[in-house]
Amino acid sequence: MSELFSARVEGVAGDTARIRFEVCHPDQWNVPNTKNFALQALIDVYWRMKMGYVLGNHQIASTSALKRRAADHPHRDRLEEWLGLAHGRDVAITEAEYARLARDGFGTEPLVGLHYNPSGWYRSYGTQYAAFMAAAERAVISVELEDEEGNPKREIEDPDPKATIVVRVVEPGWLEHLVSGFTWTTAIFDFTGW
Numbered sequence: 001m002s003e004l005f006s007a008r009v010e011g012v013a014g015d016t017a018r019i020r021f022e023v024c025h026p027d028q029w030n031v032p033n034t035k036n037f038a039l040q041a042l043i044d045v046y047w048r049m050k051m052g053y054v055l056g057n058h059q060i061a062s063t064s065a066l067k068r069r070a071a072d073h074p075h076r077d078r079l080e081e082w083l084g085l086a087h088g089r090d091v092a093i094t095e096a097e098y099a100r101l102a103r104d105g106f107g108t109e110p111l112v113g114l115h116y117n118p119s120g121w122y123r124s125y126g127t128q129y130a131a132f133m134a135a136a137e138r139a140v141i142s143v144e145l146e147d148e149e150g151n152p153k154r155e156i157e158d159p160d161p162k163a164t165i166v167v168r169v170v171e172p173g174w175l176e177h178l179v180s181g182f183t184w185t186t187a188i189f190d191f192t193g194w
Contacts, residue, residue: 003185004024005022012179016167017167035139037165038136040132040191046079102114
């Protein structure tokens with residue numbers, strides 16, 4: 001999937017984070033102001049730190065320091081839950097369970113597949129847009145856009161949109177991994193309508 005935005009954490013204060021988004025793909029015509037998009041932004045930063053997917057040499061901390069920040073997050077379980085809904089997830093299973101699922105089918109489970117990698121057998125669950133959107137409704141108090149430039153884009157020749165998302169969350173600790181100056185590119189998109 002192509003990256004749709006370049007983004008930068010502008011600041012965090014209490015229960016509020018400010019993230020600057022700039023569209024960087026010709027098919028993306030706006031910076032959304034939905035709760036699901038805002039929550040995706042928060043977990044995308046966490047996921048990139050956790051995986052060591054950081055950009056360039058001008059990052060605010062070393063890759064290992066950012067990975068440690070994600071690993072030590074006091075609300076890591078909650079972030080992982082949301083990440084599983086937004087990205088899908090793999091669950092380790094035994095070889096016997098794999099054989100049963102392969103033989104008997106998935107039943108009513110929302111599985112998208114079974115696979116093996118060097119660490120063992122896994123059940124794969126796909127993205128769960130509706131569940132993620134419901135979680136975002138509970139987790140995000142408000143989302144506003146500030147400093148909008150050309151948002152939304154109206155004509156193909158118009159400049160790409162820019163805006164700062166101001167997101168307020170129920171639990172300030174969920175923002176603990178955010179660091180002012182963290183930059184990344186992302187393919188997150190508004191789940192509304194999916």
